[in-house]
Amino acid sequence: MSKNPEKLRPKLARLSEALESGALDQARRMLNRGLAPVDVAHLLESTPPKERDVLWELIEPELQGDVLQYLGEDIQVEFLNRMDAQQLVSATEGLDVDDLADLLQRLPNTVTLEVLASMEAQERQRLETVLSYPEDTAGGLMNTDTLTIRPDITLDVVLRYLRRHERLPDTTDSLLVVTRSDKLIGSLPINRLLVSEPSMLVREVMDTDMLSIQATAEDTDVANLFEKFDLVSAPVIGSDGHLLGRITIDDVVDVIRGDAEHQMMSMAGLDEDEDTFAPAWRTSRRRAVWLGINLITAFMAAAVIGMFEATIAQVTALAVLMPIVASMGGIAGSQALTVLIRGIALGHVSGSNVRWLLNRELIVGALNGLLWALVIAAIAVAWFGDLALGGIIAAAIVINLLFAALCGTLLPVILRRLNIDAALSGSVILTTVTDVIGFLAFLGLATVFYL
Amino acid sequence: MSKNPEKLRPKLARLSEALESGALDQARRMLNRGLAPVDVAHLLESTPPKERDVLWELIEPELQGDVLQYLGEDIQVEFLNRMDAQQLVSATEGLDVDDLADLLQRLPNTVTLEVLASMEAQERQRLETVLSYPEDTAGGLMNTDTLTIRPDITLDVVLRYLRRHERLPDTTDSLLVVTRSDKLIGSLPINRLLVSEPSMLVREVMDTDMLSIQATAEDTDVANLFEKFDLVSAPVIGSDGHLLGRITIDDVVDVIRGDAEHQMMSMAGLDEDEDTFAPAWRTSRRRAVWLGINLITAFMAAAVIGMFEATIAQVTALAVLMPIVASMGGIAGSQALTVLIRGIALGHVSGSNVRWLLNRELIVGALNGLLWALVIAAIAVAWFGDLALGGIIAAAIVINLLFAALCGTLLPVILRRLNIDAALSGSVILTTVTDVIGFLAFLGLATVFYL
Structure with missing residues (x-):
């Protein structure tokens, strides 16, 4: 090869x-x-x-x-x-x-x-x-191809023991030191074996503070440990401290890739294991569910618009401008949502600093809300020659961007507490909120003013 | 520690x-x-x-x-x-x-x-x-802490040479064999050194078919090679074949994480290097640009609606239902887009199979279009008691989902050829298309029928 x-x-x-x-x-x-x-x-x-x-x-x-x-x-x-x-x-x-x-x-x-x-x-x-x-x-x-040694032999014996092998298991960067009953007590990195005096005992040079992983640990946590400590392999132990096997970096890389793909694919309601060339029929069935869920939220937004049919009939400019309010809220909300989802995945976000983040996001929402509200209002006034329309849409934009900030920040935190995958359901819920609030604020204010 | x-x-x-x-x-x-x-x-x-x-x-x-x-x-x-x-x-x-x-x-x-x-x-x-x-x-x-050896010494000499070190560089899984002029000619995996006869020459046991990486190679390609061959480290050479340094798996893991974060963050127009706790002012400025770009596309959609103000004034149910057409197109399109972006990133999609994928996506679009068109039409008829409205929205849904499939499939392929980041700009362009086509189809058909 x-x-x-x-x-x-x-x-x-x-x-x-x-x-x-x-x-x-x-x-x-x-x-x-x-x-x-x-x-x-x-x-x-x-x-x-x-x-x-x-x-x-x-x-x-x-x-x-x-x-x-x-x-x-x-x-x-x-x-x-x-x-x-x-x-x-x-x-x-x-x-x-x-x-x-x-x-x-x-x-x-x-x-x-x-x-x-x-x-x-x-x-x-x-x-x-x-x-x-x-x-x-x-x-x-884990893999079970571990090389184990006893603590009371010399490194010279270890070297001769290794030489009896035809080859060592792939990605072996350390030998694991176990007691007679297979309890893990230390690890001898190959690179330390190579620079130490052959007459020394394993016990004298082994690393007793090595990281060992419980067999029941989640694979994402394992990946974080490998990343944090730049590991190449790590022993896996049972709840009683007995050595069960070892995990190597190549499998961890697969976990990292898998997690990343999951996050990206689930944002579009897709499965990361999906074959790129899955046949049309299977693909249709899988995707139909996601479209159906989104249809429900779309009808909720439509129901809100339906409440204001009379207003729209009188001022059709509202129908022209209303998607802008909803769309700007959706974009701003998804920015906050993405930052929070990433922050939680990286372990940056905890109970104590959510309040700071919410505060920051609300300020950002207000600032960007004001900026773009002015721009949008100016264009709306120039387009339809209606000063009131400008004021109404500006207010609706600010309101929607504040709600988007609130929702984008708290949603992933709440979903995490409920053990729900925020990458999958976060954006659907968020867009529902920003659509509903956007239409409600814009058409509601217009109704108060025009009718 | x-x-x-x-x-x-x-x-x-x-x-x-x-x-x-x-x-x-x-x-x-x-x-x-x-x-x-x-x-x-x-x-x-x-x-x-x-x-x-x-x-x-x-x-x-x-x-x-x-x-x-x-x-x-x-x-x-x-x-x-x-x-x-x-x-x-x-x-x-x-x-x-x-x-x-x-x-x-x-x-x-x-x-x-x-x-x-x-x-x-x-x-x-x-x-x-x-x-x-x-x-x-x-x-x-790369790092420059490579351990190099000459081909014409015995393994015993290598072992003694290593023992003169206090410690070996982190993640050293092989020694690099170079000529007198530092040209890379082979690699001696540590694990092979350990199982071979000490009297053998490096030349006899070294691996000459080892992978070496050109210094100018892109980091993403390096990551793919590491993943494919389960590497722990790899030598880096200049264009003249001289050894420059080596890359270790821990740095590759950072590249993989970085790429994944980039893909996720750029979908919301964000930078992957952004500090989770960046202050409000800096955050506002950075996000404002993305909102501005999206505002342009939102106004394009509004302009399309504006063309049909007269129709909406007559049939306000159109204003109520039109976001559904746009939204379903956006969701279906983003599913195709995500599958294609991932397929391209994994190297699954090439010129020869894009046609198959486009065909598949069009069939999926047609099948899901028909399915949900029927559901939406039934609800629309029940809601507004207007049979024609049902037919019009059903036709618009099918048209928009077909365009969504076309655009979601071809957009990433075209953007890639133009060297544009599809994760960043793909979804903006796609939503613009599905909004414009959705409103155009729905309101256009309605205008033909009602006016």
């Missing part, structure tokens, strides 16, 4: 040529020997369903497991559902325990049991440990 | 007690000796400006540099601007070259020169190498 990215593009070009010209044997050779599994996975993810199925059939069974672990969840499930237990057993041979556990969690229970039954006792036991924790916890994220 | 997160909270509580009761000496002691620099930085970022300034003054000058490197750019700049060159020199002592370079890039040139002048020749030369590349390239991201 070459790590040279420049060599990848011509390979992919030749592959797609081979596919188009029907030279399937050549394409099969390239898929199975010319490309790294991670590149094959990326190719599959970049291919529409029909061509993707053709490609998948060309991949040799032993390679399918390797490729599967790099695929997004949506596509994984699709391919997994087509394989029988026998195929799964051969495909999943040689996978890391944590990747295998991720795959098995997407399978029906009966198939999982069959795969487990086909494994060696030790491997099965390890896998069962990982499977006993939810996927989004430290236990579900 | 303890890595135990459970111990942090009571410490912070005691610190804020000490601050509130005015026990500044106690607070100073806790800040400078009780907390890790990364925790102090987080505390500063979570504190409103006035209290933040008090905290900052309590931090000892030698520690300020350590804390500075963990702060967000916005806050960094603020504190840096208050320090004179002498303070900067003492604060930046002992920082890694890459972190130091990041800080210096935020300073006026004269101050940078003063700091450079105060350094030792070798250190200065290293720093100047890093400074010669933009911050968002591999060169700006």
